[in-house]
Amino acid sequence: MEEQNNTQDILNQVHESTPDTLHPLLDYIIKNGKMIVGGIAVIILLAGGISGVKYMNQQKMIKAQSEMGTILIKYSGAKQAEALAAFEKDAPASMKPAVQLALAKAWMDADRFADAKSVWADIAKTSPKLAPVAGLGQAKCLMLEDKAGEAITILQKIKESAGAAYAPSINRLLADAAEKAGNIQLAVQAYQGLLTSSPQEASFFEFKIKELKAKL
Template structure:
């Protein structure tokens, strides 16, 4: 009882010493002190929960990156692709493009080009900004499957949509695919485009153009 009286005396003194304009706020704090403390406590608990959630996600990501590294070092070819498929089931969504790229390479290393094409297609769907790279990967798989004509069609469409950034890479592969498909005129055109976009290799492209024109 004495403690409550002392507390009330202190509050009264504070009330008397504060400007009249602050009295409404002071009265509110005095009357609702417990509620305000509880609210602050709740905010602290929520903030702590968010920090804990972020920490758990960070630890999950570190663990996943470590597991992916082990797979890439320990396995190769078909076994690596199988391990990556198992890993992908629980992998963080942000890691999927990297996992799919690794799968595509693993299948190509194993000579399983149909599976590699599927993996490349998945890369393009998961990460649209990687679509041009995925398209190049698919085209390379088609060439390795001896389907150069299909690769040419894919690359021509890709050239129209990918933009200037990938033009030289597409022209290089298009020239090879067109030559394999027996479309000499298209192969010459692709190499001619490379003369200006990759001038440091002009002598090689000039040689290829001369070689191909001799077949016309």
């Protein structure tokens, strides 16, 4: 009787410490044998394996985060971009967006706008939620390349689907691009949009609108 109680205690402890997904297998073993040692051993090994995989993944993530942090601190400009590009190849999938954003910025800091635009384009494809950010990044690169007209095309495209949260950033860059491209009417419209989204700067925007309208 005492042995049966001890056996039941052991089974209860294993049941409590085993992931829910393995409970059906454990229940089957309990119902079909007083103490199937081999079966219990398999469950313990599986449970330990699952915990081990989770631990290994956590350690891999910590190591990757540390490596990326070292790159950002140790390098700058083109060297940082090259190191990030190499790191991205084996980085955990959950870190890819952050690595790509840092990579795009590094290429821009190095005045490598073609490379930066390529990364921004990849971000837009692989991370749809970051598409508005990627569009702004591409437009900024084009502005820095004195390609205001092309920047306007991208900004008008993302403005249609980006949503209200991105409207101030888009209108601000669009106003600058339109003014540089000589599209006064579009610049005025962009500044008018900023009047409501950024009222703390209303006096400046009103001045710009008045100044631009005088050129029409």
